[in-house]
Amino acid sequence: MHKLVARVLSADRFKPFGDVIDGAGLAPDKMINQGLCARFHDLARLDFADGRAGISLFASQAKSAPFLFELVERHPLGSQAFIPVDGVAYLVLVADDDNGVPTGFQAFVAGPGQSVNIHRNTWHGVLTPIDTPGKYVVVDRIGAGDNLEEHWFETPVLVTV
């Protein structure tokens, strides 16, 4: 069994796979609302081959450590952003691609208030709220056609935190 230890999520670590939307370490791009509100501008690479951006809501059951992943998936037609709205931390499994085969797995714990945008065609595990069911606002592609590719493992990936 492939074993992996999850690390704390940060923009630097996540860069090969997507964007972290938490404002950490960033200076505001603009102060708005008479100086009362900081705008951190355009933090995610939304990338849709066709269709359009849309906002959906995911309500997912929880999993607990150790986390067993039997598959990863990717979306060839669009990026997918997950925005936690009820403060539930979640596990993010991602991988590089080697000619259609996921390789070089990395796992991260996204804390409450940390959103991620997974880039188009990037292998990732399914949404995994930790210990508590969680709701996530999702910004992804709305459109026709098959936008899901799954890769099932011969040997599962086991992630501890």
Added chain:
Amino acid sequence: MHKLVARVLSADRFKPFGDVIDGAGLAPDKMINQGLCARFHDLARLDFADGRAGISLFASQAKSAPFLFELVERHPLGSQAFIPVDGVAYLVLVADDDNGVPTGFQAFVAGPGQSVNIHRNTWHGVLTPIDTPGKYVVVDRIGAGDNLEEHWFETPVLVTV
């Protein structure tokens, strides 16, 4: 002074002004992730005259009741969605339009986990976290040109909750 009492936010009440993204009363459109996750699909009317959708982060100072609004604003070129990521409730002031002048004010309290998408060109008050500073992921138009119209009141609008 124009006085107003805020009501609890619901999709029905907010319909003339935008979308409420909370899944309340909805059946999932699809079960994904081997039945572990409910997808409530495409809940917001993203509407951009030009440019593109983007994801930004707003970090706003708090206000407390009674809430004094000296202006409302609207964005002629795009809708704007607010997604609370740290569980801070916020006040949403909206208004109808009468030939360029806001009229028929309504105020709502958006609870933790309730996101709103304010429709393009709809008058609204600035982001107003209640009692505690709040962070909000914002999905709005990224593009050049002036997308902000403000209307300052002769008499402020005072909102109680």
